[in-house]
Amino acid sequence: MELATTLTSQTVQNAVREVGINGNHWYPVGWASQLKPGEIMPVVIWQQAIAIFRDTQGNLHALEDACPHKGIALHKGTVQGCNLACAYHGWEFDGEGHCVSIPYLPDTQKLPRAQARSYPVQEKYNLIWIFPGDRALATTCQPPDIPEFDEPDWLMVPVSAHFQAHFSICNENTMDVFHGFLHQKLQGWFDPVLTSLRETDAAVCAEYNVSYKGRMAQFLGLSDRADQVTTLPISIQYRYPHFYTVLQGVSALYLMRLPVGLTESRSFAFFFFKVRLPKWVLNPLRPLLQNLLPRFVLLKFLAQDIEMIESEQRTYLADPQRRYVEINPAIIAIQRLIVRQYEKFVQESSQSQNNHQGKSEKSISFAEANALRAHSANAREPSELTQENSLG
Secondary structure (H helix, E strand, C coil), X not given: CECCCCCCCEEECCHHHCCCCCCCCCEEEEXXXXXXXXCEEEEEECCEEEEEXXXXXXXXXXXXXXXXXCCCCHHHCEEECXXXXXXXXXXXXXCCCEEEECXXXXXXXXXXXXXXXXXXXXXXXCEEEECCCCHHHHHHCCCCCCHHHHCCCCEEEEEXXXXXXXXXXXXXXXXXXXXXXXXXXXXXXXXXXXXXXEEXXXXXXXXXXXEECCHHHHHCCCCCCXXXXXXXXXXXXXXXXXXXXXXXXXXXXXXXXXXXXXXXXXXXXXXXXXCCCCXXXXXXXXXXXXXXXXXXXXXXXXXXXXXXXXXXXXXXXXXXXXXXXXXXXHHHHHHHXXXXXXXXXXXXXXXXXXXXXXXXXXXXXXXXXXXXXXXXXXXXXXXXXXXXXCCC
């Protein structure tokens, strides 16, 4: 659906700062190269603690980070072959979460029905991805496609970030091209104009015209000369729950969001640049540029964004009833989409739970019980969210 691009004042309610995620998507949790065979990585996806381990064969597994015996965090344990052993009593769990060994029981004794929830996990683009929702739906979608990842014509720069803020605030920052004012001392962009805005049930796409000038703009191919102003179209697509941004033929950004909790988020990003250097010059310089660009350019921009994002979060926490005025319709569309996706997940989870209630025997894992409690504690009814939000 095509939306108006007029910058008009709208009053925004704050329920969007409290909603959870749609868990039926793949979320990145860490760099795959940082998890070696025999190692364990603790992560959190929207208040769900998960222990990821790579077995001695190099395969990835993801279990709820709580031993079914005593609730001890499994990431404190050790990898035993293809299993994860709890640090407390040595109970071992395979990649599916089944208890397969208790060291102080005789081999002939039947093991208890202790089950840790397992999560679908995969490795792609040097990222570890977890599917925290209904595992039956894990095969119906995939992590975002990144065709530039293996293209030698692009210079790829991976960057990660950590925010003490709700993921909605982080997402709005990514969509909001008008905050180039913040980065002006870093030779950022200026004079943005929103030219197109489209919305679907699962995505928001905004297109802006943006102007660039300066030596950094020239190096990145945004301007032919440092003293010349160049205006280019930029497309920002929020394909829930991740972002894709492109300056055609110049640069691209894939930004994957990891919501950790109500006031904590992470991101994993790949920047792709078309550097104006011959390949025989660029290829030996790749490792150097991949180190220098984040340190002297990208992380400086990011530090400014983090300061603003966390300031916004602190103000919200100090007064959740404070009213705000937004004039960028792309931000309103982002908020609307975040609420809509969460409502969808709550509804689907409720239906799934009702389908299981008729069964005579069902074991609910520690993580599933926590997830249900988190939904109840953090969410009002979807209708109430929609009514209070008035998101346009």
